[in-house]
Amino acid sequence: MVRQILRKEILENLLSLRFILSLLLAISLFAASGFVFVKRYEKQSQDYWKKINENLTSLSEQSKQLYQLAFYKQGIYKAPRPLTFCVEGFEKSLPDCIRFDAFTSDLPEVRGQGNFVLPHFSDIDWVFIISLILSFVALVFTYDSICGEKEAGTLSLMLAGTVPRYAVLLGKYSAAMLTLGIPLCLGLFVSLIIVISSKEIVISPGEWLKIFTVVLLSFLCLSSFVLLGMFVSSRTAHSANSMVILLLVWVGLVILMPSLGRIASDLSSRNTTQVELHRKLDEASKQISDDADKFGENASSMATDLKSPMNNPPAHARYVTAQMNAKNQVLDEHHREMLAQVSTGRNLACLSPVVIYQRASEAIAGTGINHCVDLRRQIERYQDDLKQYMRGEDAKDPDSLHLIFPEEQCARSWKTISHKPVDFATVPKFQERDLALGQSLKLAIWDIGLLVLFNLVLFAAAFVSFLRYDVR
Amino acid sequence: MIWKIAKKEFLLNLMTFKFTVATIVSIVLTVIFVPILAKDYQQRLKTYHDNITGNEAKIQKVKVYKNITPTMYRPPSVLSVFSGGLEKQLADSATVELDKVPEISAAAAQGNPYQVVFPVFDASLIFKIVIGVLALLVAYDAISGERERGTLKLMLAGATRRYEVLLAKLIAGLMVLVVPVTIVFAIGLIILLSFPLVDLTGSDWLRIGLMYLASLIFVSVMYNMGLLFSCLTRRSAISLVLGLFLWIIFAVVIPNGSVYLAAEARPLESQEKIAGQIAALKQEYENEFYSSRPNQPSISQSDGGGEGGFGHGYNRLVNKAGMDYFRQCNRLEYPLKIKYADKYWEVERRYLNSLREQKNLANSLSRISPISLYEGVFSALAGTDMAAFQRFMDGVRMYRIEILQYVRSKTADFSSSSFFSTCTEQQMAEYEKFLGQIVAQVKQAQNQAEIVRLQQATMEWFKTLADPPNLDLRDCPRFASAPGTLGCLRRAIPDLALLIFGNALFFTVAFAAFVRYDVR
Numbered sequence: 001m002v003r004q005i006l007r008k009e010i011l012e013n014l015l016s017l018r019f020i021l022s023l024l025l026a027i028s029l030f031a032a033s034g035f036v037f038v039k040r041y042e043k044q045s046q047d048y049w050k051k052i053n054e055n056l057t058s059l060s061e062q063s064k065q066l067y068q069l070a071f072y073k074q075g076i077y078k079a080p081r082p083l084t085f086c087v088e089g090f091e092k093s094l095p096d097c098i099r100f101d102a103f104t105s106d107l108p109e110v111r112g113q114g115n116f117v118l119p120h121f122s123d124i125d126w127v128f129i130i131s132l133i134l135s136f137v138a139l140v141f142t143y144d145s146i147c148g149e150k151e152a153g154t155l156s157l158m159l160a161g162t163v164p165r166y167a168v169l170l171g172k173y174s175a176a177m178l179t180l181g182i183p184l185c186l187g188l189f190v191s192l193i194i195v196i197s198s199k200e201i202v203i204s205p206g207e208w209l210k211i212f213t214v215v216l217l218s219f220l221c222l223s224s225f226v227l228l229g230m231f232v233s234s235r236t237a238h239s240a241n242s243m244v245i246l247l248l249v250w251v252g253l254v255i256l257m258p259s260l261g262r263i264a265s266d267l268s269s270r271n272t273t274q275v276e277l278h279r280k281l282d283e284a285s286k287q288i289s290d291d292a293d294k295f296g297e298n299a300s301s302m303a304t305d306l307k308s309p310m311n312n313p314p315a316h317a318r319y320v321t322a323q324m325n326a327k328n329q330v331l332d333e334h335h336r337e338m339l340a341q342v343s344t345g346r347n348l349a350c351l352s353p354v355v356i357y358q359r360a361s362e363a364i365a366g367t368g369i370n371h372c373v374d375l376r377r378q379i380e381r382y383q384d385d386l387k388q389y390m391r392g393e394d395a396k397d398p399d400s401l402h403l404i405f406p407e408e409q410c411a412r413s414w415k416t417i418s419h420k421p422v423d424f425a426t427v428p429k430f431q432e433r434d435l436a437l438g439q440s441l442k443l444a445i446w447d448i449g450l451l452v453l454f455n456l457v458l459f460a461a462a463f464v465s466f467l468r469y470d471v472r
Numbered sequence: 473m474i475w476k477i478a479k480k481e482f483l484l485n486l487m488t489f490k491f492t493v494a495t496i497v498s499i500v501l502t503v504i505f506v507p508i509l510a511k512d513y514q515q516r517l518k519t520y521h522d523n524i525t526g527n528e529a530k531i532q533k534v535k536v537y538k539n540i541t542p543t544m545y546r547p548p549s550v551l552s553v554f555s556g557g558l559e560k561q562l563a564d565s566a567t568v569e570l571d572k573v574p575e576i577s578a579a580a581a582q583g584n585p586y587q588v589v590f591p592v593f594d595a596s597l598i599f600k601i602v603i604g605v606l607a608l609l610v611a612y613d614a615i616s617g618e619r620e621r622g623t624l625k626l627m628l629a630g631a632t633r634r635y636e637v638l639l640a641k642l643i644a645g646l647m648v649l650v651v652p653v654t655i656v657f658a659i660g661l662i663i664l665l666s667f668p669l670v671d672l673t674g675s676d677w678l679r680i681g682l683m684y685l686a687s688l689i690f691v692s693v694m695y696n697m698g699l700l701f702s703c704l705t706r707r708s709a710i711s712l713v714l715g716l717f718l719w720i721i722f723a724v725v726i727p728n729g730s731v732y733l734a735a736e737a738r739p740l741e742s743q744e745k746i747a748g749q750i751a752a753l754k755q756e757y758e759n760e761f762y763s764s765r766p767n768q769p770s771i772s773q774s775d776g777g778g779e780g781g782f783g784h785g786y787n788r789l790v791n792k793a794g795m796d797y798f799r800q801c802n803r804l805e806y807p808l809k810i811k812y813a814d815k816y817w818e819v820e821r822r823y824l825n826s827l828r829e830q831k832n833l834a835n836s837l838s839r840i841s842p843i844s845l846y847e848g849v850f851s852a853l854a855g856t857d858m859a860a861f862q863r864f865m866d867g868v869r870m871y872r873i874e875i876l877q878y879v880r881s882k883t884a885d886f887s888s889s890s891f892f893s894t895c896t897e898q899q900m901a902e903y904e905k906f907l908g909q910i911v912a913q914v915k916q917a918q919n920q921a922e923i924v925r926l927q928q929a930t931m932e933w934f935k936t937l938a939d940p941p942n943l944d945l946r947d948c949p950r951f952a953s954a955p956g957t958l959g960c961l962r963r964a965i966p967d968l969a970l971l972i973f974g975n976a977l978f979f980t981v982a983f984a985a986f987v988r989y990d991v992r
Contacts (some may be wrong), residue, residue: 110585119558261589262587341586
């Protein structure tokens with residue numbers, strides 16, 4: 001019976017104006033998104049490799065003297081991710097560059113920024129089209145699924161027979177999902193064809209799996225809207241009323257809720273200004289310099305002549321390292337605070353399935369804030385590798401004091417680090433790696449769970465409402 | 473007859489579920505968000521006042537003229553509660569420096585750069601989305617719904633003309649929509665005024681009045697659009713679907729798509745090229761400066777070791793040769809720096825102009841959508857649009873010129889000692905004498921400990937010197953940003969006119985469609 005209802009519903013839907021309109025809208029948007037992505041990605045990759053090569057060239061010049069490698073400030077940009085066509089995640093406006101040497105890294109900054117006077121719009125990516133357009137289409141398909149039949153008088157006829165109510169509900173749900181699946185799948189297909197026909201973009205098997213996961217998430221997200229539509233439809237007697245409620249709920253979930261995140265994040269904690277950050281840094285450094293004697297006699301002294309009795313290199317190394325650690329700690333804390341502020345806002349906005357869907361897809365595709373955080377983490381690991389390498393090379397030089405600490409002047413005049421040249425081929429180079437699917441899923445697991453929960457709750461609500469529905 | 477139909481329609485609509493729900497939602501949103509936005513404004517205003525007071529305190533501490541580098545702050549706009557515009561996106565301060573011309577910059581450097589993931593929220597969203605949708609919902613079945621119910625042919629069977637029916641429907645629709653708009657404005661304003669720091673001037677009231685008017689014109693456009701679809705279709709369900717699809721195109725596709733198209737159609741100047749040009753200019757400056765710089769004599773000097781104004785240090789003591797050398801250098805260096813600052817700015821401005829052009833193109837493209845037009849009117853009236861920031865920067869640049877002139881006049885074109893040092897003639901003589909003694913003793917010193925002792929003695933001597941006095945800057949020009957109401961109005965008028973045109977267009981087409989409508 002479910003199949004019969006399903007067939008009838010699908011045929012009815014396919015012939016409707018709303019289906020044709022949504023199909024046209026979806027396909028044209030997906031195609032546009034594909035074209036724009038390909039064009040942008042090609043440019044981004046060119047820029048990225050240019051910057052990376054410039055960085056490598058400058059780094060190779062530093063390999064003439066080992067100590068210079070430690071103090072050279074590398075500027076690493078975020079690699080453009082091929083999956084930005086699924087979810088761009090505000091990559092354009094988020095910080096895209098981290099500058100660092102072997103001892104410390106600056107806070108992520110926005111450098112290769114586009115036009116900052118334009119409003120921060122997300123790109124027209126899959127997630128955008130699905131969460132703003134197709135979620136709306138889902139409601140347009142389902143707002144009259146129950147109450148519309150009641151108005152037409154067919155609902156009482158249908159239930160007069162032996163058809164159980166759950167079969168009707170399931171039939172309608174599956175029909176709505178299948179009908180929605182047509183513009184969605186066609187759109188995704190068109191977009192994918194455009195993307196893979198570009199020579200620049202190579203999608204690895206791992207990435208195909210990620211794309212598949214994002215598609216599954218898209219169905220979960222749309223399914224929650226379909227269920228929401230059916231729930232409201234089975235709570236109202238008139239389809240006009242159901243439309244009104246659904247429209248307002250949609251506005252709330254899709255448009256207001258993400259904006260609410262900003263307000264919540266603003267209220268949760270105040271931004272630390274640059275002045276305050278500098279004050280904190282100064283305080284941390286002062287605290288260490290006040291206790292300079294703790295690190296040994298004359299720990300803070302650094303006369304140019306190494307033999308000067310004022311100097312105590314090991315103590316000075318401990319002192320400067322402590323200062324750098326304190327500074328790094330303040331910067332890390334500041335970075336964590338910024339992330340916490342944003343995540344508070346996003347957590348609150350998670351009352352909307354659209355926000356959950358966006359966040360989960362970002363985690364899977366490795367874009368958005370996760371990308372910045374991951375880059376910072378990878379850079380930290382690279383710094384360790386670089387220091388490790390330097391220790392190894394430095395040990396080979398008998399002239400060096402073998403004190404690797406963050407003070408360039410000492411490294412130069414006291415030779416605390418070797419001045420010998422090194423083979424650039426052996427120097428570790430930074431290479432950004434994408435997270436594996438398992439790690440990405442780990443990041444997204446809570447959000448996926450929440451989306452499933454949304455679906456279950458809405459299904460239960462729709463089911464209970466329909467059981468109690470007065471079909472007359 | 474028009475009035476009779478309008479009255480009937482009005483009363484019918486008032487009693488509908490959609491009206492009640494949308495009005496309640498608008499009120500709830502206003503009650504929740506306006507206090508939050510007003511609080512945020514209050515916080516920003518407080519920060520602004522603190523900054524201004526801080527500036528005044530800092531200017532009192534300036535010891536040398538070179539250090540007059542105050543940071544100018546843009547007062548937050550109270551109407552940003554209604555339209556956030558670019559207020560959170562662009563930097564609201566600019567520092568007046570001798571060697572740099574201030575320009576618009578992104579706000580990310582000041583706050584949390586990760587917050588861009590959230591869209592900006594303001595009260596205009598309530599009108600744009602909630603009341604805009606209500607207008608569509610009221611209009612979609614105005615004609616086709618009556619036909620379905622069979623009342624349309626009854627109505628037109630008598631002597632009632634078709635234009636009367638349509639006009640009456642328009643009037644009734646507007647009367648209905650005035651209610652939530654007025655309620656939201658009234659509640660919003662009451663909440664806003666209940667905040668102690670919020671103070672609305674005459675100009676603000678005028679702009680709020682215009683915002684109210686613009687909101688009415690906007691909802692009327694949306695209503696006319698719904699009416700048009702209602703006149704074009706025979707079934708109200710279809711007119712609703714068409715209306716909603718067009719709405720989503722206006723609300724989502726066009727505002728995003730226009731930004732997109734503009735970015736593709738008008739690419740930005742390459743930042744690397746600009747950076748290259750600036751680097752070349754900097755090189756040119758260095759060549760010019762170092763080629764004309766006098767030879768450096770043997771200089772002994774000591775800095776103040778403390779604050780010399782706006783976070784910069786200053787030269788406390790210097791010997792005669794040093795003083796002469798620095799004065800000569802400054803006379804050469806600063807006019808050159810100012811000249812090159814203008815050159816750098818010329819280059820930077822080209823980049824900023826390309827940003828601006830892209831933005832203007834995006835704005836022009838998005839003007840197809842009444843929702844974007846309405847947004848444009850609101851941000852112009854609220855003073856949170858690009859032009860308002862531009863105005864502020866123009867003001868800061870003018871102020872920089874005033875400061876430059878002031879410093880020039882006070883320091884004889886940067887050549888007097890007060891430009892960089894607090895050292896007087898008498899102190900200079902004492903310093904030279906003291907240095908002479910110390911140098912002689914260092915030469916006779918037997919061991920390292922002796923030298924350290926002499927170093928300490930020098931430190932002690934510096935400590936005995938009294939703190940140099942602060943400059944008297946009471947006559948220094950102060951920055952004042954004018955509100956610029958007229959400019960706001962001028963910028964809002966084109967979009968407002970387009971909105972009115974949209975009204976006329978939709979209504980005319982609706983009328984043409986209704987005249988040929990089959991009422992059976």
